[in-house]
Amino acid sequence: MQKGTVYRSTGSWYDVKLEGGDFIKARIQGKFRNLSIRTTNPVSVGDEVDVLMNDNDEAVIKNIHPRKNYIIRKSVNLSKEAHIIASNLDLAILLVTVVNPLTSPGFIDRFTVTAEAYNIPLLIVFNKVEIYDSKALAKLQQLEKSYSNASYQTMRMSVLENIGTEDLKKKIQNKSVLVSGNSGAGKSTLINNLIPNLKLKVGKISETHNTGKHTTTFAEMFDYNSHTKIIDTPGIKGFGLVDFDKEELATFFPEMLSMLKHCRFHNCKHINEPGCKVLEQLKSNNFSNTRYQSYLAMYKEDGDSNYRKNNFL
Template identity: 45%
Template sequence: MQATVYKSTGSWYTVKTADGETFQARMKGIFKKNDDITSTNPIAVGDQIAIEADDSDANAKNAMITDILPRTNYIVRASPHGKNKKHIVAANLDQAVLVCTVKEPRTSQGFIDRFLVTAAAYHIPVILVFNKKDIYRDKELEKFEAIEALYTGIGYKVLLVSAKNGDGIDEVTELLKDKTTLMSGHSGVGKSSLINALMPGLELKTKAVSGWSGKGLHTTTFAEMHDLPFGGRLIDTPGVREFGIVDIPKTELSHYFLEMQPFITQCQFNNCLHLNEPGCAVKDAVEEGIIDPDRYVSYATILDSIEEETY
């Protein structure tokens, strides 16, 4: 029997079959010992799996996971349990939504760029959704417009919404319809409030941003998938403060900065890292204003972090 993983709490998984039957499932021990699985979680939300129902208790609706089916894609980040370990955030995605904010708390460009790089490496399109429009004044709106111009110029979809008063929710709904979407972002950006706006009646718990630190408080503990009432599925993930990059070699990083792609083949050296090498077309594009200098700084910063994580 085939099913989809809707929630993972470590040792137990909530899974749902095509006809809507839900089971609480456990892994066979063989998966835990499989040397090919290098992530901290061999099974992720969104995975397609094979299960065998446990008939010993008809009321319990328990099952055993007997196989993990091949993934079309997945997205990973450095595990919070160790810098050299990786954690699969979700699998079998059509797209990802990164929820951002200009204030309370401010989402840094470095965080956005790390997420975009990781998604690009796994061929997952990203939509940037800036929440909390209702608290933005002229200063914040100017910041948003600059960010919007930067990322739409690269090719990303950027939206400004308010989960609180419903502004822009219809447009988000259209983008999510009939697709499997990962939703991520810093703690406190309003992911839970946004999901509640998209799915009235779900009533996910929300918390205010911590006043003394300006940092968001975690409200989601485990990744969980929800069936959207208008079609499609949405994977809610715990808020993250950092998005550690794994499995991307230094020489490949520039390939995942979309605006750098046209210039990479024009560099004098095939293994150009676009730092101090002569004849670098990427650095020329930065100096000519074709590539945004702040994005180049993000690139150099991420490149340096990959060096640190490698050794």
């Protein structure tokens, strides 16, 4: 058997880069499809796998190595299942735009919670700063303060005007990096800037809805250099949470985590309980109300929209 890394998944076939540098197309062994896991894709981009040539001279994935982490969301097509976007990540970059299109704070917070839950370092990149007027800049500053207070690394960027690009290149060196965000946030443009010969298709913004159009169908990994990999992902409109208990939710908000031990009750839900340190800090404007509203929205989701725990690879 040969060891390799999955670079692209199209559902039935996988592009695998072998340790020697050659690419092959492989399929998965039937037993993977029958595992009692509620994911649409037992193999994801970033997976380290063992590949064997069968009697028909076809490459078959026989084994998936344990993942150090992965980022997961609700499946688009199957409401009861989940989709692993990518695995074995050193960094996730979330591209955020204040206008054209607007990235909602709720979407950002769902992504941050998922990154926290699966131990994925996160960099929030505010893109398209070249088009921001005074109102948009004020909103940007508010978001920067909110996420900096939550201990997240943030930076400003204009891919089109090459603002922040060199700084970003330093941050991604020697890492496996996922690039995500809403459709139209500039993912493909950014990756084309970093790896010019790719020439990824770039979508246009809908003038009617001020939203982006999908240009990427499947997640795909590219080599930035011999030690750095970049994963392009489909544009995401919503980000459903998967695989955690409601009682854990507050621990995935870093700024809330430090307050929890000061609540009067150890099982405080931080909604209307007396002696809640989170509510106290909220009233004192020491905790972002927008972030808190995201917490409430996620906490109040029912079991169908916010999955209970399953066994994931």
